Amino acid sequence: MRLWNEFTKGLWKEIPPFRLVLGLCPALACSKSMFDGFGMGLALTFVLVCSNVLISAIRKIIPSKVRIAVFIVIVATFVIVVEMSLKAWAYPLTLSLGVFIPLIVVNCIPLGRAEAFSSKNGVALSFADGLGLGLGYTLSLTFLGILREIFGTGYLSVPNIAFSPGFNMEPNKIAVFSDAFLPFNFLTMAPGAFVCLGVILGLMSLIGKK
Numbered sequence: 001m002r003l004w005n006e007f008t009k010g011l012w013k014e015i016p017p018f019r020l021v022l023g024l025c026p027a028l029a030c031s032k033s034m035f036d037g038f039g040m041g042l043a044l045t046f047v048l049v050c051s052n053v054l055i056s057a058i059r060k061i062i063p064s065k066v067r068i069a070v071f072i073v074i075v076a077t078f079v080i081v082v083e084m085s086l087k088a089w090a091y092p093l094t095l096s097l098g099v100f101i102p103l104i105v106v107n108c109i110p111l112g113r114a115e116a117f118s119s120k121n122g123v124a125l126s127f128a129d130g131l132g133l134g135l136g137y138t139l140s141l142t143f144l145g146i147l148r149e150i151f152g153t154g155y156l157s158v159p160n161i162a163f164s165p166g167f168n169m170e171p172n173k174i175a176v177f178s179d180a181f182l183p184f185n186f187l188t189m190a191p192g193a194f195v196c197l198g199v200i201l202g203l204m205s206l207i208g209k210k
Contacts, residue, residue, distance in 0.1 A: 002125065007131060027140065034157050044110070049134055051114060051118070053127050067115075071114040072105065117129050156176050158173075
């Protein structure tokens with residue numbers, strides 16, 4: 001039961017950008033499209049799950065005085081793995097996300113969960129915690145990206161996964177509205193990201209109170 005609770009809390013009760021208000025910088029900068037939001041969310045999920053599991057597994061041998069430095073090294077290792085993998089199999093996503101992939105190293109979500117949870121709990125619970133929060137973050141960025149892209153451009157960038165030759169993931173733009181639709185270009189800009197995020201935060205707060 002506790003494993004299930006640790007997993008599901010990240011999907012609603014403690015969903016990072018809308019409940020915990022964490023990871024807002026990439027949430028605002030990497031949600032111009034569904035493709036960007038989905039890719040950024042998956043990248044952070046991989047880093048969060050792997051770092052949670054490894055830190056939990058070696059938590060008893062990490063000296064308390066250097067634990068933060070060790071956490072950063074572990075997170076940075078998995079970030080490098082993600083960055084190199086994206087360059088190999090999803091290069092358009094790498095170009096779109098830019099510096100925000102390596103900046104996962106200093107993202108408050110992996111480091112926060114390392115300090116608050118995985119360094120104090122077992123491997124199974126840490127895995128459930130990381131997977132739940134990661135998927136919740138992915139859903140949040142994907143939803144935010146869908147709103148901004150559909151109403152800001154009239155299109156939707158759906159991830160197109162190809163397995164031949166090799167493995168590759170590229171965006172496939174699909175028209176959502178007719179040619180008569182006038183897109184709200186404001187939503188594709190930085191102020192539009194703040195407005196969308198603010199509206200969602202308000203709705204989440206209202207739902208939470210009820």
